[in-house]
Amino acid sequence: MAEIFTRKFSEVSGGRFDAEYYRDEFVKLEQTIQAKTSLKLSDFIINISSGATPDKKEAWKYYTEDKKSGIPFLRVQNIKPDTTISSDFIYITKETHENMLKRSQVFENDLIITITGRLGTAAVAPKGFIGNINQHSVVIKTKNLQTSQALATFLNTSIGEKLSIRRATGGTRPALDYKALKSIPIIYNETIYHIIEKANQLALQKENKAKELLDSIDSYLLEELGIILPLRANSTLDSRIYTQKISALSGSRFDANYHQKYYRDLEKSLLSSPYPLVNLASLINNFKKGIEVGSSEYSQNKEIPFIRVSDITNNGIDFDNVQKFISASLFENLKAYKPKQNELLYSKDGTVGICLEADVSRDYIISGGILRLELKAEVDKDFLCFLLGSYMINVFANRVSIGAVIKHLNIGEFLNLKIPLPPLAIQTQIANRLKSSKFQALNLEKEAKEILNKAKIDVETLL
Missing domain, CATH: 3.90.220.20 (DNA methylase specificity domains)
Structure with missing residues (x-):
């Protein structure tokens, strides 16, 4: 059902005239958050960069299937709402990482936030991680690991998600630009991450059993x-060199x-x-x-x-x-x-x-x-x-x-x-x-999700 409401002209601020921005739910949430904090995401940013997607028509030049020599190329689906990064990467070459995409390199402790698609989902790069991002995310350098963890945890709550969605612009493909992203108010609390971390550990145990x-x-x-x-x-050089008779190639690839x-x-x-x-x-x-x-x-x-x-x-x-x-x-x-x-x-x-x-x-x-x-x-x-x-x-x-x-x-x-x-x-x-095995596994995965959802609720209660 459509929501109908009015706003005084004096209440319309920030250059936004779209009705979605002024919905009661968003306005009241913003007022509640502003009563608790004056901090914004911009207060924690040392450096921010977005990436790009190399031309797939020249895939041979920019991408690789070699996981050992390649660099993980993070997409939106790799950024998980439990602050972690999933490992189903595609890979770019080291040369692409160090030249064409040098500005969007990701290292341990960096904060990664999605800015299109699943808006405002945040993850923290784990210890020893080296990777890169496409244009649908940004990488942010913060003061330290604890800062990145606290920010990611807050942004992944339903509160953080709504604050991100409110600031998005664009019709069929909403996005967050730098100005909008930096303006997100932050309730900063380093202890909230430990709730999520403990939940992640318990959920991981369930997920590992499910994987088995x-x-x-x-x-x-x-x-x-x-x-x-x-x-x-x-995958040695010798194992990858072989011969084939021309008769075996006839009519084939x-x-x-x-x-x-x-x-x-x-x-x-x-x-x-x-x-x-x-x-x-x-x-x-x-x-x-x-x-x-x-x-x-x-x-x-x-x-x-x-x-x-x-x-x-x-x-x-x-x-x-x-x-x-x-x-x-x-x-x-x-x-x-x-x-x-x-x-x-x-x-x-x-x-x-x-x-x-x-x-x-x-x-x-x-x-x-x-x-x-x-x-x-x-x-x-x-x-x-x-x-x-x-x-x-x-x-x-x-x-x-x-x-x-x-x-x-x-x-x-x-x-x-x-x-x-x-x-x-x-x-x-x-x-x-x-x-039967699949049913047991899916039940374990469901239990893992319930653990994480409860942790998010606990975090929001603290906020």
């Missing part, structure tokens, strides 16, 4: 299928990675399975791609989720953190892109190989980077979901993808992949065991 259970899924699946994965050679010995060994390991190998296509009635609606169609009202690859994992859709939405009226015209019963969703662009069961409990549409796979009756949906999301199939899927930095799945080659197919009863038996 999820990691065991692949092992059990391969064991039941009678497959032993080949060992991968160490000419990039060296596609013809690595490890892939051939992996194909041979499939033959050790006692079950027949079938083309993936033989198990699929139909497949459909999602749609790209364009940034001009995004809605600020958070009506219908527009699900992108960054919103999905093998465990499901992260509806709580979806960043893009479309209007209900547009959804009515795009209902054909809503996933249906008996479909799997599979990521084909960017992070290739994520597989999950379609959620049919709510309205949403999927982006063009996600496939909908409609299955035939002779395959257990859960079994195939676990298999397509496994490490083994992920390796094969990435092999048949193209693109240096942003990968794109070759759908034809993907559907021609050979997979082991036990009888339906055995598929169901395997799937039930794996679902």
